[in-house]
Amino acid sequence: MTGESDYETSVRERRTETPAEFGSRRAGLMTRVQNTLHATPALVPLIVLIASIAIFGLLIGDRFFSPFSLTLVLQQVQIVGIVAAAQSLVILTAGIDLSVGAITVLSSVVMGQFAFRYGIPVPLALACGLGCGALCGAINGTLVAKMKLPPFIVTLGTWQVFLATNYLYSRNETIRAQDIQAEASLLQLFGAKFQIGGAVFTVGVVFMVVLVLGLAWILRSTAWGRHVYAVGDDAEAAQLSGVNADRTLIGVYTLAGLICGFAGWALIGRIGSVSPTSAYEANIESITAVVIGGISLFGGRGSILGTLFGALIVGVFSLGLRLMGADAQWTYFFIGVLIIAAVAVDQWIRKVSA
Amino acid sequence: MTPILSAKGLVKHYGRVTALDHCDFELYPGEVLAVIGDNGAGKSTLIKALSGAVIPDEGEIRLNGEPVRFATPHDARRAGIETVYQTLAMSPALSIADNMFMGREIRKPGFMGRVLRQLDHKEMERFAREKLNDLGLMTIQNINQPVETLSGGQRQGVAVARAAAFGSKVVILDEPTAALGVKESRRVLELIQDVRAKGIPIILISHNMPHVFEVADRVHVHRLGRRLCVIDPKNHSMSDAVAYMTGAKAPEEELNAV
Numbered sequence: 105m106t107g108e109s110d111y112e113t114s115v116r117e118r119r120t121e122t123p124a125e126f127g128s129r130r131a132g133l134m135t136r137v138q139n140t141l142h143a144t145p146a147l148v149p150l151i152v153l154i155a156s157i158a159i160f161g162l163l164i165g166d167r168f169f170s171p172f173s174l175t176l177v178l179q180q181v182q183i184v185g186i187v188a189a190a191q192s193l194v195i196l197t198a199g200i201d202l203s204v205g206a207i208t209v210l211s212s213v214v215m216g217q218f219a220f221r222y223g224i225p226v227p228l229a230l231a232c233g234l235g236c237g238a239l240c241g242a243i244n245g246t247l248v249a250k251m252k253l254p255p256f257i258v259t260l261g262t263w264q265v266f267l268a269t270n271y272l273y274s275r276n277e278t279i280r281a282q283d284i285q286a287e288a289s290l291l292q293l294f295g296a297k298f299q300i301g302g303a304v305f306t307v308g309v310v311f312m313v314v315l316v317l318g319l320a321w322i323l324r325s326t327a328w329g330r331h332v333y334a335v336g337d338d339a340e341a342a343q344l345s346g347v348n349a350d351r352t353l354i355g356v357y358t359l360a361g362l363i364c365g366f367a368g369w370a371l372i373g374r375i376g377s378v379s380p381t382s383a384y385e386a387n388i389e390s391i392t393a394v395v396i397g398g399i400s401l402f403g404g405r406g407s408i409l410g411t412l413f414g415a416l417i418v419g420v421f422s423l424g425l426r427l428m429g430a431d432a433q434w435t436y437f438f439i440g441v442l443i444i445a446a447v448a449v450d451q452w453i454r455k456v457s458a
Numbered sequence: 459m460t461p462i463l464s465a466k467g468l469v470k471h472y473g474r475v476t477a478l479d480h481c482d483f484e485l486y487p488g489e490v491l492a493v494i495g496d497n498g499a500g501k502s503t504l505i506k507a508l509s510g511a512v513i514p515d516e517g518e519i520r521l522n523g524e525p526v527r528f529a530t531p532h533d534a535r536r537a538g539i540e541t542v543y544q545t546l547a548m549s550p551a552l553s554i555a556d557n558m559f560m561g562r563e564i565r566k567p568g569f570m571g572r573v574l575r576q577l578d579h580k581e582m583e584r585f586a587r588e589k590l591n592d593l594g595l596m597t598i599q600n601i602n603q604p605v606e607t608l609s610g611g612q613r614q615g616v617a618v619a620r621a622a623a624f625g626s627k628v629v630i631l632d633e634p635t636a637a638l639g640v641k642e643s644r645r646v647l648e649l650i651q652d653v654r655a656k657g658i659p660i661i662l663i664s665h666n667m668p669h670v671f672e673v674a675d676r677v678h679v680h681r682l683g684r685r686l687c688v689i690d691p692k693n694h695s696m697s698d699a700v701a702y703m704t705g706a707k708a709p710e711e712e713l714n715a716v
Contacts, residue, residue, distance in 0.1 A: 142604060326575045327563035330556055337549035344547035346532055346561025404551045 141453050145398045145406045148449055149413035152396075152442070156417060160424035168427050171303035181393075181419035182294075182308040183208070183374055185412060186367040187386045188393035189316050190360035192411040195394050196323075197336040197356050198403025199248060199255035203240065204364050205386035206266035209379075211237040211368030213270050216279045216378030219288045226290045234365035240266055241361015245354035263387065274380040281376030295373030308370040315363065316412045323408060332356055336403030392439060393418060396446045405450070417442065460523050462487050462659055463508065463539070463628050468517035470503050477503040478514065479683035485628065490650060490660045492670040492691075495680030496703055502632070504680065505663055509541040509630055510534030521627065532561075540625030544633045546617045550606035555579070555586040557605055558620045589623040590616070593652050611642025615649060622653045629653060630661045635669055647673055667696040679703055 141147055161169035168174075187204050194201040215233030218224045224232070240262065247258040284291050294308035323329035331352045334342035343349045371383055397414025399406030421442075422435045465483040469476070477500045485491050495501040506512035508519065510528030519526055521537055528534040531541065548557045559582050565571035566578040583601050590601075595615045605613055614634055621629045631650065635643040643666075650673050654660060664670050670677060671691045679686045679702045686702055687709035701707035 139607075142607075143602075325577050325579075327565070327577060328575070330552065330560070330563065330577070333552055334549040334556075334560055337551045338547075341545065341547040341549055342560065344531060344541075344543055344545075345549075345557070346535060404549065 138453055141449075145453075146410035146413060148446070149397045149410045149417060153413045153417050153420065156420050156424070160420060160427075164424065164427050168424055171301055173423065173427070175303040175305060175309070177416060177419040177423050178309045178312075179304070179306055179374075180423065181415045182306065182312045183367055183371055183383065184386060184389045184393055184418070185312040185415040186308075186315060186370055187364060187383075188390040188397075188411045188415050189312070189319055189408060190363035190367070191387075191390040191394050192397070192399055192406070192408045193319070193332065193356050193363075194255070194360050195336075195391075195399050195401060196332050196403060196406065196408075197353055198339070198401075199336075199353075199357075200259065200391070200401070201244065201255070201357070201360055202259040202387050203244060203263040203266055204360070204367075204390055205383050206263050206270065207237050207240045207361055207364040208367045208371060208386055209381075209383045210240065210266050210270040210273075211365040212371045212378055212382075213274045213368075213380050215291060215369060215372065216284070217274060219291065220279055220283070226288045229288075230290065230369065233368060234362060237365025237368060238358050238362040241364070242354065242358040244361065245357025248357060249350040249353040267384075270380050276380060278380070279378040284372070284377065291369070291372045291378070292376060293373060294370040295376065306373065308373050311366065311370065313412070315366070316408055320408050328352070328355070333404050336405075338404070389418070392443060396439075396442050398446060398450065400450050400454075401447070405454075414446075459486055461485055461520075462522060463661075464520045465504075465508065466518050466520075468504065468507055468514045468519070470500075470507065470512060470514050476683050478507065478517075480517070481680075481684045483508070483678065483685065485659050485661060488654065488657055488659055489675040490654050490662055490673050492662045492664060492674035492677045493680060494664065494667075494670060494677060494699060494703055499680045499703075500683040501663060501680040505541075505630060505632060505661070508534070508661070509539060511541075535624070538625060538627030539630065540621035540628070541630040542614075542617045542621045542632065542634060544636060546613055548605050548613065548617060551604055553602040553604055554590075554608075554616055555583045555601045557616065558582070558586045558589070558623065562624070585623070586619075589619050592656070593619050593622065593649055595619060595649075609642065610638050611645050614638065614642070614646050618646065618649045618653065622656065622658060625658060627658075628661065629658055630663075632663045633665065634662070635664065635666055643669065667699060670699075671696055679709070681705065 157174070187208055191201055191204055211233045214236045215229050218229035218232050219226050244258055244262055247253050248255050294306065294311060296307045297304055323332060331342065331347045334345070334347055335349050335352045339349045372378055375382055393415035394411050395401065395414070396417055397406065397410030397412070399410060418439055421438050425434050426432070461484040463485040465481065468478045468481040468483070470478040481500070481504055483504060493501050493505065503512055507514045510531045510533050513529065519528070526537060528537070534541070549560065564578045564581050566576045570576040571578065586601050593615065605616065608616065618631070618634070634646050638646060647669060650660060650662065662670065662674060674691055677689045677691055677699060679689060679699065681703060689699060689702070689709070698707065702709050
């Protein structure tokens with residue numbers, strides 16, 4: 105080729121200009137705050153929780169700021185807390201599970217009816233109920249992962265299906281608390297109370313806390329946990345990196361279903377009876393706890409500890425406002441504000457990091 | 459010398475479109491082979507066939523002379539062929555160390571690792587730091603930094619480091635400089651030289667002729683679903699390469715044989 109242009113020769117000699125430096129910039133205060141929040145996403149809900157306890161404590165005094173009242177909050181949020189732990193796992197994969205409430209109540213009905221209608225030994229009936237929860241979750245997971253249907257649509261559908269199954273199967277019958285206590289008290293195990301000073305704990309509360317801590321450990325310290333985050337962050341990238349995204353998704357939904365099965369058991373302990381009309385609002389409440397807890401609805405970000413704090417914030421607000429004699433609607437008002445604030449903070453964290 | 463990775467007579471049809479038409483390919487040990495071609499020439503199908511993302515209809519792929527069949531990218535990776543995709547395939551919210559070990563995490567020894575499946579974060583961090591060091595990327599200060607806080611060039615650096623760390627036989631780079639600025643592109647080109655210096659052969663797919671001519675030892679020109687010729691960048695100009703690639707000029711006879 106004639107007259108090989110100058111740029112070609114200059115390219116062929118190795119260029120000597122300094123390559124881009126890989127050093128870090130000096131971080132400003134806001135950037136540092138953002139980085140801290142990025143590293144520990146449960147920090148915001150924790151601060152809000154402590155602040156709301158302090159404020160209600162100042163406003164109401166001892167009636168609120170007592171071991172009894174504070175542990176009452178724990179008891180009131182235990183079902184939502186357990187269900188929200190399941191919801192967190194699903195939302196971390198950038199999904200959503202609208203059927204958690206339906207799975208919870210269906211599992212509790214299976215436990216109760218298996219024990220009372222068929223006379224199956226109680227431990228076996230419990231196992232069947234837990235298995236029913238896991239199966240429901242596996243159905244969700246298979247539809248999401250294999251059929252590639254949007255999680256919102258899948259669980260909107262299975263929510264109706266599971267709830268209808270629950271009513272049809274239970275024939276709308278409630279099993280009375282006295283009967284359960286007399287013949288199958290193991291079903292009420294999660295309601296068993298014990299006292300430490302003025303503080304009252306139930307087995308369900310302990311289960312909720314241990315569950316959340318256990319899941320937090322699994323998410324941080326096992327390959328499966330890292331895969332949950334990776335799939336939620338960018339499923340295609342995770343797949344190309346060698347993660348089996350489908351299997352991870354099915355695993356997450358199945359585990360979420362199993363946890364809802366435990367929530368169903370805890371539900372019997374909480375209300376004493378087995379009622380097919382209970383826990384119908386658990387899906388929305390669990391999503392609320394997850395969002396206030398700082399887990400991103402877009403997946404891949406957040407900490408399950410935040411979910412626990414989120415559930416507790418809701419509990420503190422509802423108990424605090426009730427003790428102040430405020431209209432119950434104020435609870436919903438403030439929770440609504442908190443949801444929007446939490447999502448705004450999530451967006452801010454993402455923006456500064458880009 | 460036997461090629462480390464070679465393909466013979468690869469054919470791939472997508473419906474009525476022929477993406478690969480009896481395509482041949484050879485990569486020799488220790489070299490940087492650039493693959494260039496116009497859009498739609500089938501070079502990305504060729505690369506996907508080599509990295510297991512596409513299964514060819516006909517033809518044979520050999521690794522170190524042994525015939526291989528890759529059904530998934532995972533198979534290719536296990537055989538020692540690492541691909542850095544144009545999208546990088548990283549999870550932005552996760553740390554550098556997490557990303558480097560995604561899909562092949564190291565577990566702790568003993569009870570904690572075998573029964574509770576606990577990850578050995580310390581070992582993974584040490585390994586990631588060592589691999590980044592090897593490629594002169596150690597000015598990335600915090601190995602636990604989320605990938606999204608890195609610049610485009612740094613991310614590319616981490617992706618290349620991941621490929622170089624685990625790609626024992628071949629590293630495939632798909633348009634590594636396409637999304638980068640001038641300075642960052644330079645850094646990545648240096649990385650390519652560094653990886654070659656470690657003795658790992660590289661397949662570089664690029665549209666950027668100056669970059670190709672700067673780092674490649676041989677240039678595979680792809681046209682109409684097959685290899686048109688292989689040229690030596692020392693004896694040909696960029697204009698020649700573009701002319702062969704677009705069909706404006708036919709390569710001399712002896713080049714076809716190479």
